[in-house]
Amino acid sequence: MIVEDKLEMEGFWVSxxxxxxxxxxxxxxxxxxxxxxxxxxxWEKRQLSRRVKAKVILKSDRSxxxxxxxxxxxxxxxxxxxxxxxxxxxxxxxxxxxxxxxCLGTRQILAEENEVQPNGRVFKKYxxxxxxxxSYTEVEKLASSFSRGLKDLNLTEKxxxxxxxxxxxxxxxxxxxxxxxxxxxxxxxxxxxxxAIAHGINETEVDTVITSHELLPKFKRLLSQTSEVKNxxxxxxxxxxxxxxGFKESVRLIPFSDVIKCGNESKTLSIIPNIDDTAxxxxxxxxxxxxxxxxxxxxxxxxxxxxxxxxxxxxxxxxFLGFLPLAHVFELLGxxxxxLAGVPIGYSSPLxxxxxxxxxxxxxxxxxxxxxxxxxxxxxxxxxxxxKGINEKVKKSGQFRQAIFHFAYAxxxxxxxxxxxTPLFDKYIFGxxxxxxxxxxxxxxxxxxxxxxxxxTQVKNCLCVTVTQGYGLTETCSAATVMDYYDRSxxxxxxxxxxxxxxxxNWEEASYRVNDLPNPRGEIIIxxxxxxxxxxxxxxxxxxxxxxxxxxxxxxxxxIGEVYPDGCIKIIDRKKDLVKLQxxxxxxxxxxxxxxxxxxxxxxxxxxxxxxxxxxVALVVPNPHHIEEIAINLGITNASIEELCENPQxxxxxxxxxxxxxxxxxxxxxxIPGAVKLCAEQWSPDMxxxxxxxxxxxxxxxxxxxxxxxxxxxx
Numbered sequence: 001m002i003v004e005d006k007l008e009m010e011g012f013w014v015s016x017x018x019x020x021x022x023x024x025x026x027x028x029x030x031x032x033x034x035x036x037x038x039x040x041x042x043w044e045k046r047q048l049s050r051r052v053k054a055k056v057i058l059k060s061d062r063s064x065x066x067x068x069x070x071x072x073x074x075x076x077x078x079x080x081x082x083x084x085x086x087x088x089x090x091x092x093x094x095x096x097x098x099x100x101x102x103c104l105g106t107r108q109i110l111a112e113e114n115e116v117q118p119n120g121r122v123f124k125k126y127x128x129x130x131x132x133x134x135s136y137t138e139v140e141k142l143a144s145s146f147s148r149g150l151k152d153l154n155l156t157e158k159x160x161x162x163x164x165x166x167x168x169x170x171x172x173x174x175x176x177x178x179x180x181x182x183x184x185x186x187x188x189x190x191x192x193x194x195x196a197i198a199h200g201i202n203e204t205e206v207d208t209v210i211t212s213h214e215l216l217p218k219f220k221r222l223l224s225q226t227s228e229v230k231n232x233x234x235x236x237x238x239x240x241x242x243x244x245x246g247f248k249e250s251v252r253l254i255p256f257s258d259v260i261k262c263g264n265e266s267k268t269l270s271i272i273p274n275i276d277d278t279a280x281x282x283x284x285x286x287x288x289x290x291x292x293x294x295x296x297x298x299x300x301x302x303x304x305x306x307x308x309x310x311x312x313x314x315x316x317x318x319x320f321l322g323f324l325p326l327a328h329v330f331e332l333l334g335x336x337x338x339x340l341a342g343v344p345i346g347y348s349s350p351l352x353x354x355x356x357x358x359x360x361x362x363x364x365x366x367x368x369x370x371x372x373x374x375x376x377x378x379x380x381x382x383x384x385x386x387x388k389g390i391n392e393k394v395k396k397s398g399q400f401r402q403a404i405f406h407f408a409y410a411x412x413x414x415x416x417x418x419x420x421x422t423p424l425f426d427k428y429i430f431g432x433x434x435x436x437x438x439x440x441x442x443x444x445x446x447x448x449x450x451x452x453x454x455x456x457t458q459v460k461n462c463l464c465v466t467v468t469q470g471y472g473l474t475e476t477c478s479a480a481t482v483m484d485y486y487d488r489s490x491x492x493x494x495x496x497x498x499x500x501x502x503x504x505x506n507w508e509e510a511s512y513r514v515n516d517l518p519n520p521r522g523e524i525i526i527x528x529x530x531x532x533x534x535x536x537x538x539x540x541x542x543x544x545x546x547x548x549x550x551x552x553x554x555x556x557x558x559x560i561g562e563v564y565p566d567g568c569i570k571i572i573d574r575k576k577d578l579v580k581l582q583x584x585x586x587x588x589x590x591x592x593x594x595x596x597x598x599x600x601x602x603x604x605x606x607x608x609x610x611x612x613x614x615x616x617v618a619l620v621v622p623n624p625h626h627i628e629e630i631a632i633n634l635g636i637t638n639a640s641i642e643e644l645c646e647n648p649q650x651x652x653x654x655x656x657x658x659x660x661x662x663x664x665x666x667x668x669x670x671x672i673p674g675a676v677k678l679c680a681e682q683w684s685p686d687m688x689x690x691x692x693x694x695x696x697x698x699x700x701x702x703x704x705x706x707x708x709x710x711x712x713x714x715x
Contacts, residue, residue, distance in 0.1 A: 108238065145177075186280075188327060311494075437463065493571060592662075624641055634653065651677070
């Protein structure tokens with residue numbers, strides 16, 4: 001009784017305090033409204049957000065084509081005027097224009113020391129210093145030297161050369177060096193499995209691989225599967241010498257710095273690439289089957305670069321945080337925009353990014369706190385985790401702080417929809433969340449997969465940033481659509497970028513048609529100079545997915561889009577995700593997963609539908625904190641995560657939460673999972689269950705958990 005009275009009194013006090021704050025905010029609004037109206041000019045923002053960004057240029061009963069209507073920007077115009085049409089010219093122009101400005105930055109690792117945890121376990125942690133920078137002039141000189149070194153060391157006899165390393169300054173330097181010798185860069189994700197990596201190396205018939213100190217042990221193992229590899233260039237570690245023992249005698253190992261030293265003394269001339277030469281054979285981490293090598297020419301990359309420079313508004317003082325895989329076309333193009341615009345790029349990794357990252361020593365600052373970036377790229381899974389992390393922190397903060405947060409969030413949402421900013425709330429309520437990434441982040445570029453409106457809104461509000469979502473594929477060199485800087489909507493991916501047309505085509509099987517009301521719907525087909533010529537050595541698949549028409553190369557994406565009156569697109573379905581159940585209903589598995597991912601207890605999810613059954617089932621990677629809360633409520637204690645995931649009571653409770661979330665999201669009865677299996681292991685790229693952009697590899701997940709899927713349906 002005493003506890004209940006105490007809680008009631010606390011609730012009464014919190015309610016009274018919040019009402020007082022609401023009253024204060026009301027008077028504050030009355031006083032400041034005229035000032036904010038004049039200074040912030042919200043009507044202009046609303047007008048810019050609502051303006052038409054693409055128009056119909058061709059329409060029939062079967063298809064409709066949209067094209068961008070915006071004028072091109074300054075960098076786009078400069079690239080056209082100066083005929084910057086290859087990546088070799090991009091770095092040359094950037095070095096001539098930006099000269100001694102900061103270009104690529106690497107955080108210094110001072111020492112690696114053992115740190116004893118409260119539970120007695122010992123982890124190796126980094127003691128880290130400041131960022132060490134290379135200017136544009138230095139980067140151009142290093143790339144030129146590395147390029148000449150490759151030639152003088154006889155490493156350019158074959159056209160293709162593999163770059164297999166984590167995101168770092170040397171990756172970008174090596175890439176531009178290869179382009180200066182007219183080489184085709186073969187990029188392979190460091191997180192792929194051995195068979196997939198060997199497939200890419202063998203298929204492209206390379207004899208030289210550029211890798212890193214960290215990946216050398218992995219490559220020692222791979223050499224038994226890659227008989228043509230004769231040369232390995234490795235990027236050195238900051239602290240310890242690389243172990244080059246135990247490799248085959250026929251394989252030459254060369255430190256990265258030695259190639260540069262060789263090039264410093266060389267008079268070898270560059271081999272300037274042509275616009276139609278293959279710049280990259282980019283191996284996708286593909287959500288289905290064996291990785292495919294996508295042929296990307298200099299023309300493809302330059303077309304996207306011009307389009308992205310038009311869409312991404314940079315400012316003086318901007319700093320780009322680079323941490324996504326550079327082997328992913330989205331990150332490579334984002335960083336290339338920064339190079340063109342003179343924006344410094346500071347490199348980081350998930351192990352060192354924030355103060356609480358796993359390799360950061362206690363008392364040492366994470367990369368973001370030191371770098372203080374203003375722009376970063378991210379994939380939706382990372383933003384989902386940020387969003388859920390904010391929710392968990394708020395939940396633990398106590399009744400009063402929760403109430404303050406929810407009031408501030410609702411207040412900010414209301415005013416930002418009207419085109420206003422909320423500087424006081426940004427500083428005093430949301431400031432701590434913003435400081436996690438250094439306190440200066442203003443723009444987050446999201447790509448690689450659809451971003452849910454809930455996550456988009458929460459990240460935008462709590463981190464006080466613009467979240468710009470785009471849509472594209474490796475096959476279209478990352479370009480297709482990008483949200484306009486002024487677009488205040490969520491759940492959409494923007495209008496077609498300049499130089500790229502978007503065609504919607506009827507998909508009769510699922511009743512998506514261009515004559516649908518209120519908005520046209522259909523399969524998205526992308527056409528323009530950004531579209532690849534096809535897949536490396538896979539002519540049948542190239543013929544299936546690509547075609548040339550009306551002077552353009554087109555790519556059939558398999559994604560289903562809906563176009564709004566302002567020309568912006570929403571991704572609403574995917575052909576490969578569509579399953580027809582026993583009673584004839586169609587279920588979009590991706591749509592169901594997107595809705596259920598908003599449930600706080602879901603870290604990741606894969607929904608499966610059997611065409612011989614009348615319902616779907618779900619494989620769920622649960623959030624450890626939420627699963628432990630469910631266990632406590634059920635009276636289950638002293639159990640590991642693995643044990644909780646095997647517990648039928650927990651499974652039943654999780655299923656019930658998913659059902660409730662499904663109903664809130666408006667899912668149909670047949671779309672709601674009828675059974676659930678909890679997976680204790682986090683799905684990661686190195687397990688082969690998600691891509692490097694953290695998109696589900698549906699077939700791989702199904703194969704791994706086929707026994708559990710059978711059990712769910714049998715139950």
